[in-house]
Amino acid sequence: MLEKLDEIEKKALELLAMVEDEASLEAWRIANIGRSSAVMNVFSQMGGLSKEERPLVGQKANQVKTALEKAFAERVETIKTAALAKSLANEKLDITLPGRPVRRGGLHPATIVLRRMLGILAEMGFQVYTSRDVETDEMNFQALNFPPHHPAREMQDSLYIDAGERGDNPVLLRTHTSPGQIRAMREFSAENPENPPSIRIALPGMCYRYEQITARSEVQFYQIEGLAVGENITYGDLKGTLADFARRMFGLNAKVRFRASYFPFTEPSAEMDVECFVCGGKGCPVCKNSGWLEILGSGMVHPVVLQNGGYDPRRFTGFAFGMGPQRQTMLLHRMNDIRYFWGNDVRFLNQF
Amino acid sequence: MRVPVSWLQDFVDIKLPIEEMARLLTVSGLEVDEIHYVGWEMPKENKYGFKINGLSWDKEKIVVAEIREVGAHPNADRLTLCDLYDGKQQHTVLTGAPNLYPFKGQGKLAKPLKVAYAKEGSTLYDGHADGLVLATLKRTKIRGIESYSMVCSEKELGISLEHEGVIILDDDAPVGMALADYIGDVVLEINILPNNARNANILGIAREVAALTGQPLKKPVYELKESGEPIKGKVSIEIRDPQLNPRFTVGLIRDVEIKESPYWAQRRLRLAGMRPISNIVDATNYTMIEIGEPLHAFDFDILQQRAGCKPIKIITRAAGQGEKLVTLDNNERTLSPTNVLVCDEKGALSMAGVMGGLESEIHDNTKAGPESSRTQSTTNILLEGAAWNFINIRRTANSHNLHSEAAYRFSRGVHPGLTVEGIRRCLYWMQAWSGGKVAPGLVDEYPLPAIDPLVEITEQDIKRSLGINIPANEVAELLERLEFKCTVRGKTILVQTPPFRTDIGEGLVGVADIMEEVSRLYGLDRIPETRMADPLPPQSGNLSLEREERVRDILVELGLQEVITYRMSSPENESRLLPKSAPGPELDYVRLANPIAPEKRVMRRSLLASVLNVIEHNARLAETLAMFEVGPVFLPQAADLPLEPRHLAIALSGRCYGQTWDTKLTQKLDFFDLKGVIEGLMAALHLAVSYEPADHPTFHPGKCAAVVLGNKTLGYFGELHPQVQANYDFNAPVIAADFDLEIMFAGMKDAFDVKPVGEFPPVLEDIAVIVDESVPAERVEALIRQTGGKLLASVKLFDVFRSEQIGVGKKSLAYALVYQSLEGTLTDKEATQIRGRIIQRLDREIGAKLRSQA
């Protein structure tokens, strides 16, 4: 009987080794460890064995049964793994096929750069002050120390509004965001005329000039101005603030230089150039080989402008600066056609 | 302004490289736009990145030479063979220059002609090419005669574009000298800002260079020889309005021979951008470029004729309305009282400061034809130097489109103090170039003397504004370089403005003006960078802008692209928002008086019209378009400035799902896609709006909704009316929205409360009800919500179904309901009770039947 069990085990294991798929496995299980398999038959035949033989055969039969069950489990695992490997191999994707598009929204590039600049200025304490597009000559020019017929007006050709006869105070589209300086100063000084609060504001907005629309000039463009007014503001502060701004905007190593210039509403006035961030100052087509990029105009607020805003120029000083966010976008992304901004072609917008 | 450096050297020694000087000028407010070489050696490297161009003349190959004889070419009538000496050897040089032709066949010339001679291998501009093309001079044969060198024209040397003949140099030109050493030059193109008009002349730039480099300014030194009868008594002046004409001065020169100016002066004028005309006209232009005083020459004899036997009386006055004058360009001009005239007792002579009259102009007797009635070979000249009100000159120059160099200067302000010096200097040049005799004295009328402010500035003023300490003595020293007269009293400097500047104000303005000069000369780069010590002002933020930006962010999160369009438009463009069959009433616009183009002649009233233009532009560039803009529209107000309310416009068009390699969904965006966007926006802004069927001419009458908050309509949206759609070249139906953000923001709250999410398990249940087609879905949902009350956590419509089985004119609406209590777990019994109430209510109020019952 014991030999028979050995024989059963050996034969069953040989058969198991030949099983390759799940169907044959089940057949093997029924045939070799199922209820009517040879090893199970041994258990049912135990009654006919002697008292001495019974425990030995029982023990041996259990061993064989356990061994076959274990072998079966291992075989099941092997076959399943192989089957999985085979099916995985068949499920291979062409991962180079394009993904399914998700509709991606986006801000206009002019908004992106405007926000970036306002963000930097906000961290430096400049709060946003907005004002209207349609202005009076008084606010856009006269209060800013451009008297009627002043030659400096030629620097800013205006678009006028049909508003009937208004003499020397016609209505126009603001040529710069500077009328906001006057509006802000008047608003703040009205709160407390004897002791007006100091000011630190950023003025973003759309401005307009009488210019034909070409790759280099626009009839409508964004501008951001900054204005700081207080009892201790100096030209050194102007330089420090703008150099800080340039480092935040263009990189911590950005070098700046100031060139004396002229704006009627500031004195002294200066243009600020930033060392070309494309070529590092060596000269390239972006900076037209000069190594410098013209970034903004600035100056100490003219005493007449302070006075017009309700701030006593004997007590207060201030500085102001203005820049074109679109120009900075064009420099940063090496764009050479300003018409792209208001053209809103999706092939342009999608790049941001 | 073009500044030939050789001319600048008349007044200041230049001891540093040209590019270094240009850099100094640029950082101190006289921006050098371009450096143009005309002969001098160009720098090897461009250290400061200036725009540098032009031509250097090889010192070995291009020299001064003399032509001793002009002979005929054996095979060509129009060519000449010149016998030329270059200081070392004789050459035979072939030329075709018409200005040498008169000398042909005269044998050996009594006075040799000095010329610019270029040898083989010289690099020059090709005289025959269009524009400036460099070429190297090569040995060649022309009509059988060998040629290896040439006599140069101005174009070939890059002095001007003149190629009619060769340059004939002045008689004293040193033969054999390198031409670059004799007349080589470099021209700085300087951008003169409006406050710098006083420097629109060589002396002004020289003063700046002197101040910036610490060199002395060498003012013109010359002696004016006077002879003959004095001018006094020959001419009198009557200024009718000193505000228009603060000063008028005249001088007289007799027996002037009108001819060409010396070559050196012609060359300078050309490099400065002026065309040489004759010695007299050139002398006025030369003096204006040199020291900045525009001058005008009258033919004295003609004025004398007009005056008869009386002395000449000059009258200056405003022109009468419609008064006429023929100007020297032979145009009859109709004048107005803005224009100022120089007249005599018979009438107008010239448009003051802008352009002379034809009759009294200097006539070139030497060039007059044989029919000329004038026989005398010399002329007598009355020379005017005056000061004019810059506003009148500006308006006159603009209205008559006469932008002369004189008008350019007068319209920016020329100091009245310059007339006497201007006339004397010009008479000097006229005498030198024409052999005339200067009459002793001037006649000078100066009823409105200029005020040259005296400004008091202290060390403390400078510290307060610039943030640095500069000792009073140093300030005085800096200012004196620009000819301010300074008196230092302790820490105070009394600064006297020199009598040629009109840009220094009085009082505090004067202090700022002087501060600017100090900062420029001290050097802006020497002022240290500091951080503001001033305390931070009160913080108030900008809530209105924050909300606007929040709207942008939400829409971007919802997958829309922001656009920014022109705020100028046209009524026609905006009328495309209405069906052609139903044009609306004519709208009042904010109109531009001087639009750049008709399609930009008004300020827009509709933001949606702008956004639809963008959709149209991109219609075939993308399969899905989902765009929005936030920006103002402009609504005119009778007397006031227009209202500029901000709007939000949205437009969707095209496919819901982008085309891909495995998707077959071709559904187009429709009303409910846009409604989803708007619901998303309103949810994010915490605005509990309702949607009401609306009638709006832009939209499809059955597919249009008003978005209502309380009793305010925030805006409209819907599918475009088919007749509006037809006004555009779109590629798919367009669904659009237009909101007034000012109304929307007015309804917004600063904060919102978070509702608890509930911790007890919800009971989920679906119900489907059948209602009449006319019952809006929103009504059904509202009834469910009201009835469910606090225990009904959410209601979601998941199916709308119509069929014959449920009946014509009926629809089935299926809702997923979530019941949930914040206090404890709901039992099925409680849920069933709520459901029962909902069904009863729906039945009672709108006749709804449960679908299972139907």
Ligand SMILES: [Zn+2]
């Ligand atoms: Zn560069």
